[in-house]
Amino acid sequence: MTTDTTPGAAPTVRHEADPSGVPLLRVEGLVKHFPITQGIVFKKTVGQVRAVDGVNFELRSGETLGLVGESGCGKSTVSKLLMQLEKPTAGKVYYKGEDVTHLSGKDLRRLRRNIQIIFQDPYSSLNPRMTVGDIVGEPWEIHPDVVPKGQRSQRVRELLERVGLNPDFVNRYPHQFSGGQRQRIGIARALALQPEIIVCDEPVSALDVSVQAQVVNLLEELKRDFGLAYIFIAHDLSVVRHISDRVAVMYLGSIVEIGTEDEIYEQSAHPYTQALLSAVPVLDPVARSQKTRIMLTGDVPSPANPPSGCRFRTRCWKAQDICATDPPELVDRGQGHPVACHFAEAVTIVGGDTHVPEPTTDLSEPVETRASAKRRTGS
Numbered sequence: 460m461t462t463d464t465t466p467g468a469a470p471t472v473r474h475e476a477d478p479s480g481v482p483l484l485r486v487e488g489l490v491k492h493f494p495i496t497q498g499i500v501f502k503k504t505v506g507q508v509r510a511v512d513g514v515n516f517e518l519r520s521g522e523t524l525g526l527v528g529e530s531g532c533g534k535s536t537v538s539k540l541l542m543q544l545e546k547p548t549a550g551k552v553y554y555k556g557e558d559v560t561h562l563s564g565k566d567l568r569r570l571r572r573n574i575q576i577i578f579q580d581p582y583s584s585l586n587p588r589m590t591v592g593d594i595v596g597e598p599w600e601i602h603p604d605v606v607p608k609g610q611r612s613q614r615v616r617e618l619l620e621r622v623g624l625n626p627d628f629v630n631r632y633p634h635q636f637s638g639g640q641r642q643r644i645g646i647a648r649a650l651a652l653q654p655e656i657i658v659c660d661e662p663v664s665a666l667d668v669s670v671q672a673q674v675v676n677l678l679e680e681l682k683r684d685f686g687l688a689y690i691f692i693a694h695d696l697s698v699v700r701h702i703s704d705r706v707a708v709m710y711l712g713s714i715v716e717i718g719t720e721d722e723i724y725e726q727s728a729h730p731y732t733q734a735l736l737s738a739v740p741v742l743d744p745v746a747r748s749q750k751t752r753i754m755l756t757g758d759v760p761s762p763a764n765p766p767s768g769c770r771f772r773t774r775c776w777k778a779q780d781i782c783a784t785d786p787p788e789l790v791d792r793g794q795g796h797p798v799a800c801h802f803a804e805a806v807t808i809v810g811g812d813t814h815v816p817e818p819t820t821d822l823s824e825p826v827e828t829r830a831s832a833k834r835r836t837g838s
């Protein structure tokens with residue numbers, strides 16, 4: 460960690476990689492099941508929503524890990540488990556080699572200083588009754604040692620300037636800003652404690668496309684300047700491509716493929732990743748004309764009653780009998796990166812010539828979807 464102490468300004472910190480090579484964050488067998496209850500007075504548990512079901516990954520110093528998957532696959536639950544906003548049903552989270560899964564009190568506050576979060580909705584994540592200055596400086600009420608009292612108003616102005624906002628707006632309220640500007644306020648607040656890791660939970664999904672690029676560029680600049688590591692969550696592979704060093708693809712509570720940016724975008728080997736990639740728009744007209752769109756059939760199954768074996772099998776065109784009985788492990792089967800598919804096969808999708816055969820299994824098998832699960836359990 461290096462500290463820049465320009466005279467008159469509060470110190471800013473640049474985090475350096477740990478020479479021992481211990482990952483900044485390590486997640487092992489993370490599981491979160493939410494109970495489904497029935498009854499008003501006497502609540503009875505009638506099932507479990509398996510929001511996260513055995514997730515493993517590492518985040519290294521200064522790295523950006525993209526976490527991608529359809530709505531409801533468990534991305535936000537993973538981020539809440541990392542922040543200790545939810546307690547896991549099973550599994551462990553390690554920060555710099557230390558087990559931080561069940562911290563409380565001052566140890567938890569210390570962890571939260573180092574791991575911050577930016578939320579998807581810049582409209583609801585800022586208190587409408589607080590000024591921007593108070594919002595950005597609020598974390599110092601809990602961690603007063605980060606910036607001495609006398610330097611706080613100057614530091615808030617510096618942070619606003621750093622995220623591209625006019626420091627003279629310090630006394631304005633959130634409703635006086637646009638969506639992109641509010642997200643910048645959220646970023647300034649996340650930076651206030653000089654964290655090492657920022658979990659960005661769909662930080663640009665609610666913004667216009669033109670504003671999305673500006674916010675992503677800002678996050679990249681901040682990463683460079685402060686040596687930050689990001690977990691960058693999105694439901695769209697095109698959004699995470701430019702910012703991520705590695706990408707993990709999630710489906711129904713589990714990671715199905717994880718690899719470097721090149722491995723995922725040029726040599727994806729899981730049918731689900733290939734389907735997501737085939738939906739990414741291609742600007743080059745020649746490549747676009749060669750592109751094959753993989754249309755997934757079937758609904759997303761309910762996480763309360765996921766399919767046996769491979770969870771993707773009810774929508775997979777490559778499924779065989781083994782897929783219904785044996786859950787595929789997330790391992791490297793010769794593709795150079797871990798893939799959870801018995802028939803993993805690296806394919807170049809974007810702009811490439813992809814042959815997608817017809818499904819080999821009967822996809823008419825009834826699948827419990829979120830809507831039908833809701834009807835069944837009444838919750």
Ligand SMILES: Nc1ncnc2c1ncn2[C@@H]1O[C@H](COP(=O)(O)OP(=O)(O)OP(=O)(O)O)[C@@H](O)[C@H]1O
Pocket residue numbers: 493494508509510528529530531532533534535536537694762
């Ligand atoms: N507190 C909770 N109680 C019960 N179920 C929950 C709770 N939080 C999340 N879930 C369920 O867990 C599953 C995963 O939710 P999560 O919010 O993590 O998904 P997500 O991938 O972030 O989705 P999105 O892209 O829509 O934000 C969903 O089926 C959701 O309904």
Ligand code: SF4
Pocket residue numbers: 729730731769770771772773775776777778779782787799800801802803
């Ligand atoms: S294991 Fe079977 S069902 Fe699952 S993705 Fe691979 S081929 Fe498809």
Ligand SMILES: [Mg+2]
Pocket residue numbers: 534535536660
């Ligand atoms: Mg979410």
